[in-house]
Amino acid sequence: xxxxxxxxxxxxxxxxxxxxxxxxxxxxxxxxxxxxxxxxxxxxxxxxxxxxxxxxxxxxxxxxxxxxxxxxxxxxxxxxxxxxxxxxxxxxxxxxxxxxxxxxxxxxxxxxxxxxxxxxxxxxxxxxxxxxxxxxxxxxxxxxxxxxxxxxxxxxxxxxxxxxxxxxxxxxxxxxxxxxxxxxxxxxxxxxxxxxxxxxxxxxxxxxxxxxxxxxxxxxxxxxxxxxxxxxxxxxxxxxxxxxxxxxxxxxxxxxxxxxxxxxxxxxxxxxxxxxxxxxxxxxxxxxxxxxxxxxxxxxxxxxxxxxxxxxxxxxxxxxxxxxxxxxxxxxxx
Ligand code: TYM
Numbered sequence: 613x614x615x616x617x618x619x620x621x622x623x624x625x626x627x628x629x630x631x632x633x634x635x636x637x638x639x640x641x642x643x644x645x646x647x648x649x650x651x652x653x654x655x656x657x658x659x660x661x662x663x664x665x666x667x668x669x670x671x672x673x674x675x676x677x678x679x680x681x682x683x684x685x686x687x688x689x690x691x692x693x694x695x696x697x698x699x700x701x702x703x704x705x706x707x708x709x710x711x712x713x714x715x716x717x718x719x720x721x722x723x724x725x726x727x728x729x730x731x732x733x734x735x736x737x738x739x740x741x742x743x744x745x746x747x748x749x750x751x752x753x754x755x756x757x758x759x760x761x762x763x764x765x766x767x768x769x770x771x772x773x774x775x776x777x778x779x780x781x782x783x784x785x786x787x788x789x790x791x792x793x794x795x796x797x798x799x800x801x802x803x804x805x806x807x808x809x810x811x812x813x814x815x816x817x818x819x820x821x822x823x824x825x826x827x828x829x830x831x832x833x834x835x836x837x838x839x840x841x842x843x844x845x846x847x848x849x850x851x852x853x854x855x856x857x858x859x860x861x862x863x864x865x866x867x868x869x870x871x872x873x874x875x876x877x878x879x880x881x882x883x884x885x886x887x888x889x890x891x892x893x894x895x896x897x898x899x900x901x902x903x904x905x906x907x908x909x910x911x912x913x914x915x916x917x918x919x920x921x922x923x924x925x926x927x928x929x930x931x932x933x934x935x936x937x938x939x940x941x942x943x944x945x946x
Contacts, residue, residue, distance in 0.1 A: 615753035617642050617789075620651035620693065620746060623670040624660060625810035627677050628817040629889065633794030633860045634758030640682040642756060642789075648688035649750055649921060650678055655693050655700065655742060659735040660728055660810075676910050677820055680900040691917035693746065698925035702745035703738070705932060709774050710741050714767055720760065744768040748783045749925040756789040759796040760806060779935040782928070794860040800834040803849035821897060824890045831886040842873040842881050851878070858885050861892050 652674045671692055693699055718740055725732045743764050765788040772783040797807045799816040807817045815830055837848040844852040844866050859866045873881050933940040
């Protein structure tokens, strides 16, 4: 039996090379060896106001980008979170096993509450409980994520452990998989904070669908640091970030790149980096366009994915309800 891998992206903003390097690239590499489920977590997206038609289209676009990045629907299950109602059911149950103190500690909640101060809704606060439900429903072994989601995974484990202590071994305890490189790609104009797909200034990120000229311009304008040395150094966050991106995309160690660019200036390093990004994105964009001309195919895949996911999720949910003492009747018994 293959181990279960599960992950997801919230359909907000636009997918960036941060999402690619922190998540999607790893997903693609894991799907041969693991039983993989990849979601588009639209229920998480509505913790911030969304325009309905944009949300609808973005879910299709993100699913298509998953496919274009190499997620193979024959190997992996791809689905939209809201099409599996067990997620919200389990989230409610788990919220009764989550302490306010735990949610108060979530750094993502604190930063989102600042950013969306006119709409600090309960969903924004309980978001990590829904994420725990996403993961625990599928008896997940491994969750490939970027560094920013680590705290949510730790909470997921704590909730699962608490439930198991009370009711017996119902949930598997998931492990995070955070790659050493690429787990925290930083913003291009402010490399002290992470690259964010919902950033109001698109010059802070490279989107997977950015045209070559846009990539060149954004990389040219990316903040570098004083001095001219091309090396990773915590006092040089700008150039360190660009080197990290280069290293992840080329799969060459940073030390080798530092040697290679030792005699070169920032400008020629940036030019080469831009070309590397463009070459990486080219086949993804080509496949994306081809698939977007076949939207019905993508929608069918999502429907099939939801069906598979529903069956699996229902198994865990039924067990949870039984253990709690809910009078659970299957369809046949009703
Ligand atoms: P989200 O949508 O913010 O991000 C999706 C994935 O991309 C990673 N990521 C990054 N990695 C490296 N550098 C960056 N700058 C960067 N920005 C984002 C994130 O770590 C994430 O892996 N709560 C989650 C979605 C979610 C989920 C789940 C994930 C909901 N349920 C269950 C795993 C399992 C989120 O908002 O990710």
